[in-house]
């Protein structure tokens with residue numbers, strides 16, 4: 534990741550702006566197996582969840598929300614299999630979600646028996662809209678639900694902790710984005726007190742957009758305000774849980790981090806309710822291409838994408854950042870030419886930095902190939918065909934040949950009306966220059 538440092542946008546020491554930047558990875562929590570899974574047309578079965586879980590572990594995610602064990606027998610069984618089957622490495626914490634309701638909380642404690650590291654995540658909705666149309670209650674009403682649940686969880690966790698479980702608490706004021714900030718502060722402070730959180734034993738306060746309904750800067754202002762006003766701030770880890778309804782989940786997460794958040798709940802490729810949760814792959818690799826170690830391993834993004842598509846039966850879009858089929862292609866001739874020149878510059882200068890235009894990341898860093906970068910269609914210029922001859926077949930065409938050969942290739946792409954393969958380019962070369 535160090536090779537990307539000078540492009541953000543200048544060398545660090547020369548930089549006057551931005552005045553704030555994200556300089557270290559957040560704590561990552563995957564909610565693929567819960568938020569992602571609950572939004573699948575066909576939810577994952579046990580085998581698929583296990584395969585997905587192990588992939589997350591291999592990527593390096595240390596906090597994984599495995600489900601909602603009180604919601605159904607299937608969810609309960611999956612939780613038990615993960616624990617009893619010895620699937621959870623010692624450095625990984627499982628997270629379980631539960632509504633702030635006593636019988637569900639009790640059932641969740643049964644589900645986690647025997648686990649070593651657990652985040653007990655409880656939530657209730659606090660927004661003005663939900664209070665009005667769903668719960669018919671006021672701020673005090675939703676605060677009581679949260680505090681009663683926190684008290685019960687604190688009591689029930691005593692024996693588990695005494696028995697050696699490393700158990701931490703997480704509270705989400707669901708629909709935080711639609712909650713008055715002073716009310717959110719008041720409710721969260723009461724929860725901090727109810728679970729006796731301290732700077733040594735922090736609670737995770739997870740602030741969801743739930744439904745993203747305003748601009749990322751507005752959310753960031755809310756986070757900043759919340760952090761500034763929270764009396765027990767030192768006893769809390771501030772976590773974000775962005776959804777993507779306005780298509781701004783990544784921006785929301787990044788601005789939220791700048792505003793002081795320390796942890797992000799996300800999913801691979803942005804799976805999740807409606808338009809999805811924020812995409813962990815994009816967030817992590819955005820950090821990477823700014824010279825920040827994301828502390829997650831996406832060096833074989835194709836493998837992760839294949840697992841994701843197999844287990845979820847969803848497709849990763851062709852233009853999905855970093856992972857889509859088309860993101861390392863260049864169709865335009867001027868782009869192809871610039872990539873060509875950048876590649877030659879890197880080879881000849883021995884630069885330690887990544888200095889190829891139009892490719893914000895070295896495809897090899899995510900296990901992708903240079904092979905499909907240059908594709909030739911009617912939009913390609915003369916440099917593209919020469920590049921394919923050089924790169925795919927080892928023919929270094931003299932500069933003077935480029936225009937003529939470019940015209941031959943262009944005539945072919947115009948005639949067929951679509952992209953042609955490197956092999957077809959070679960055949961054209963052979964027919965025109967070798968066999969002729």
Ligand code: KIV
Pocket residue numbers: 568656705707708739741742743744774776
């Ligand atoms: O989006 C949301 O608010 C949630 C909570 C349960 C954390 O998924």
Ligand code: ZN
Pocket residue numbers: 568741743774776806810
């Ligand atoms: Zn969610």
